Amino acid sequence: MVPPERYIEIMDTTLRDGEQTSGVSFSAFEKLSIAQVLLTEVKVDRIEIASARVSDGEFDAVKKITEWATQHQCLEKVEVLTFVDGEVSVNWMLNAGAKVMNLLTKGSLNHLTHQLKKTPTQHFDEIKRVVELATSKGLWCNVYLEDWSNGMRHSQEYVLEFVDFLQHLPIKRILLPDTLGVLTPSDTFQYIDLLVKRYPSLHFDFHAHNDYDLAIANVLEAVKAGAKGLHLTVNGMGERAGNAPLASTIAVLNDFLPSVKTRVAEQSLYSVSKLVEAFSGFRISVNKPIVGENVFTQTAGIHADGDKKNNLYFNDLMPERFGRKRKYALGKTSGKANIENNLAQLGIKLSDEDLKKVTQRVIELGDRKEMVTQADLPFIISDILDSQSFQNKIKIINYVLTHSKNLNPSVTLRVSIDGEEFEEHAQGDGQYDAFMNAIKLVYDKKKLVLPTLTDYTVRIPPGGKTDALCETIITWSHQHKEFKTRGLDSDQTVAAIKATEKMLNLI
Secondary structure (H helix, E strand, C coil): CCCCCEECEEEECCCCCHHHCCCCCCCHHHHHHHHHHHHHHHCCCEEEEEECCCCHHHHHHHHHHHHHHHHCCCHHHEEEEEECCCCHHHHHHHHHCCCEEEEEEECCHHHHHHHHCCCHHHHHHHHHHHHHHHHHCCCEEEEEEECHHHHHHHCHHHHHHHHHHHCCCCCCEEEEECCCCCCCHHHHHHHHHHHHHHCCCCCEEEECECCCCCHHHHHHHHHHHCCCEEEEEHHHCCCCCCECEHHHHHHHHHHHCCCEECCCCHHHHHHHHHHHHHHHCCCCCCCCCCCCCCCCEECCHHHHHHHHCCCCCCCCCCHHHHCCCCEECECCCCCHHHHHHHHHHHCCCCCHHHHHHHHHHHHHHHHCCCCECHHHHHHHHHHHHCCHHHCCCEEEEEEEEECCCCCCCEEEEEEEECCEEEEEEEECCCHHHHHHHHHHHHHHHCCCCCCEEEEEEEECCCCCCCCCCEEEEEEEEECCEEEEEEEEECCHHHHHHHHHHHHHHHC
C-alpha cells in the first residue's frame, strides 16, 4: 500500500540563523537579493530574515525585504525572530512592516531557571500577553522553544506542560530547535513522535544543528516522525558547526521519502549556494554534497570508463538535477577514458597513440602534485605532439603595470593576434582590471567578444615566503559554458595575466 502524499514546509533561515556564522554579516542589499532568490527561484515556503532590535542596519534590511514582499504578495512568507519583551518587539515588527513573528521562548527548565530566573507560570503569563498583543495588531505568531532538545531529555514534564499551554493560544506553528545540536536520530524520532501523537492538530517545525554531523539524519527522522516543517540554511551556515543544509536535505527527502513533497526547485540549489558563498565570503568545501566544486567530478580512470559503459558509477544524484554537469578530473589516477571525456568536451579527437602520450604526461604531472585542468589539455597536446593546431595564436608580447598612491592603476600592453600587433593603454580599479580593460579595447577593434570572468581564486602554499609562487585560477563563462584557466608566477597579477592568455587562445 502506497502511503499518502505529505507536504513539508521549508523555512530557510540563512538570513537569520545562518548569518550567525562567525565572521558573516550581510548588507541590506545582499539580504534583499538572497531573499528574492529564495522565494522566487528556489521556491522555499518561508524565510526567516533577521532578529528584532539588533541594529539600525538590520531594521533597514527588514524594511527593504518587507516592502518588496508586500509588492509581490508574499509578506506572510517573511518571518522575524522576536523576544518576550512586552511591546518592544511587537512595535519593532510593526515599524519594519513585518507580519510574522517567531517568538523566542524557553524550551527547557534549565534555560528558564538559570537564564531567566523565572517560574513556568511567570514565563507563560508573559508569553500570553505578547502573543495576544501581537495578534490584536494583526501579526501572526510562531513560537520557538529554545533548547527544546535538552528540555525533552532532562525536563520533559516542563515541555509537555508548555505545549499544553501553547495549544490554547492563537499561534500558527511551534518551532522545535535542537539548539546545541545534541540529538541523535533515534532521539529526534522519539521526541517528535511523542509530540505529534499527543497534539495531532498542532504544526511542529524541526530546527537541526550540526554539532555532531547528524543534522541531515535528524531531519530525516523528524519528517518520518511527523514534523510538518523544517528549518534549513544555504550551505549549512549557522553558529558553531552550522545548521542542516538546504541542498542536501532536499535531495535526501526527494530520494528517500518519496511520499513527502516540497516546493523547492532542485535546479536552483547550486546557484543560490554560489550567491550566498559570494555574499558571505564563507567558502564551502569542495567535497560538500550537492554544491561542492568536486562532488560531480570523477577522478579514477576506471570510473570514467564505467560511465561510458552503461553509467556504472552513476547514482541518483545526477548533476543535471541541480543545474550542474559531470566532470572528469585530470591527475595521476586518470585513465584514457578520463582524458577522452575531457577532450570530447573541447571538441578534440586524438588517435589512440597520441591519446596514450597525452595520458602519460597528465599522469606524470599528477605525480608531481601539479593540478591539471581541462583548459590545460590543448597546451599539453601542443607540447607533446608539436602540433601547429594548438600553437598560441594570441600572444601578450609586453606590458607595463603601474600602481601609484591616489592614482588609478594603469596598464600599457602590446598583444599579437594572428601576427597583427596592437598596443593599448587603460586604467582600472586594480592592475588586473586595467589589464582586462586594455584587452577589451583590442577585442573591440577586432569585433571579438571576451568571456565573462565568474570566479578568481589565488592559492599560495602554507608558510610561503614573499617570493613564493602563487597560482591564480580564473573561471570564465563563454557561450553558456564554464571553463577554468590557471597561471603560476611569484607575482599574483602576472599569474592572472598568464591564465588570461591561455583563455584568449582557448576561445
